[in-house]
Amino acid sequence: MTMREGKGEADVHLRAAMTVIECAGGHLEMGRAHGEQAREAVRRALEVWRESTARSSAELVTGSPLLGTVRRLLPGLADELRGIAEGAGVPFADVVACNWMDEAWWMRRRQLRRHGCSVVGAGGCLAQNMDLPAFMDGSQLILRLRPQDGPEQLVLTSAGMLALTGVNAAGVAVCVNTLGMLNGDPHGLPVAAVIRGVLAQRDRAAATAFLRGVPHASGQHYAVGDGGGIDSLECSAGGAVPVALRRGRLVHTNHALASGDLDAGALRELSERGSVRDSQARLRFLEASWRAEGTAAEAEELLADDTVPICVPGVPEWPIRTFGSVSYGLGEAPRARFRLGLPSVAAWVEPGW
Template identity: 65%
Template structure:
């Protein structure tokens, strides 16, 4: 496993990322350009996504600049690459992403949150874990791909964030890209603060955010039309895939596309399997085993014609000291590892 240690200001963390993972960033961008068919840089100039990041999260905008500087690659490519979800609906309507399964439970023993991150097969081999020590805010452990600021993560204060794309919800080019939203939530020190952040910012893409800390779970579905809780009062578990359970901000054209491509049916099958199999008092190992399922399948190994493959799996245990386990790849080719914190938890 490649752990990239980054500390300091946004610009310093970005440069550390770009310098340590330079070859991987360049390879990832080459694959991305080939997969996208060219012209992806226009996303930066056509839509105000970068302006929104700069206005709401200037340190993250600096981190993107630092990645480009450290890896010696074009800044606009780094920005566009970090608008991955936005490309799938805004720039490339015919390739809406459908992947990722999230599980969570909260008991008297603490809170568990886990997920499969499913991405295009071309991204396999670019997996990294970012260990971020920002100048302000808690340390973070973040699953990512070389050149991306993050896909899912947990911080040393004990707040974890997992995600599912909801491609049938309305997006908005004035909103904050998903990768930026994830990192913004991970700067918060409690679940309530993270959900307040999610509820306050505009969203560029339809996305479900599962947020957890030692005291409980949160589940919100976000779109350009607003933020809706997907967790009923008193619920102590989360099961979510790639269709909304609460939001009604539906784009009918996108919904029909996903249904025609069988991606809606796939999401519904994964949800039904996981909802029936998840036990509230289960262990981290039990959640991890569910995410290895190959019958539905929950774990996507890249069957012919299917656009997604399981890029990695995360498993967070949120007690007095938060723990994070990462598997960077498929179960048959990658082992679980726990990188640990560089300093005292909750620093």
């Protein structure tokens, strides 16, 4: 298990290194590899997370059945979380609560996000910007996972987390958008675990069946693609609702397009804060700009837009910024490209399999 680095652009203001954490074996072993190799990054990420969150980790771990659901449905991931804590030498409860990021956003209503993620897909590519709280910047990692019981995976994550988005060697990729206006279920499966459950599948049909078959803790849009196409599902406490592709291509932001499982109070708060208006503006821009024949290069250029903005800059009045971007080429030889931060500080990198 090694830590590999690659050079970015020469400008001293650019983030010059990419870190790929190599994790192989059983889930406990993979978690320990993650925690050990990224120990300092995990500790820093948890430190700023504690400083920036209003509720103790214990409330999200012992005060909800989320971890129990993971242990019941995907027990290996519960072992992996414990391995991360052991490898990094940090409290298990903190690692677990940090991984329930999407769940914390609806459990703590006041932390509903002002901005969110933008996803595009067409033909052989699927891409997105991952927009997260600004305090998470600097914790970006790529995990190369080689589990004993599934395909190899390349995953964008924050140090200590199971996954934010990813692709596997079988050609299945998943991108996500938070849908904070949909109902959550504290007995459901947390988003980070759902993503890894999708990436354990060997084709899009199995991945979509998994999404339809598990209970969902948080409102979330999942775009799942392989060489045969892309499926779009809006998931919530009420189940998984398919979203039709628009003129042969996928565009999605942070408001529900098909699901009617709405939390009226959350929708009202998101509307009052301008989050729904922002999401609608981004969707209109993507619909006007993204072609059904769009290429990965065009998707990557689109994700750098700072006018709407699709790419959210780090300015004081916006507590959210673009944490990273992914661009997945779908097919028999899947390709994964990652940008760990804003375009001004990070270059696209391709770790390979």
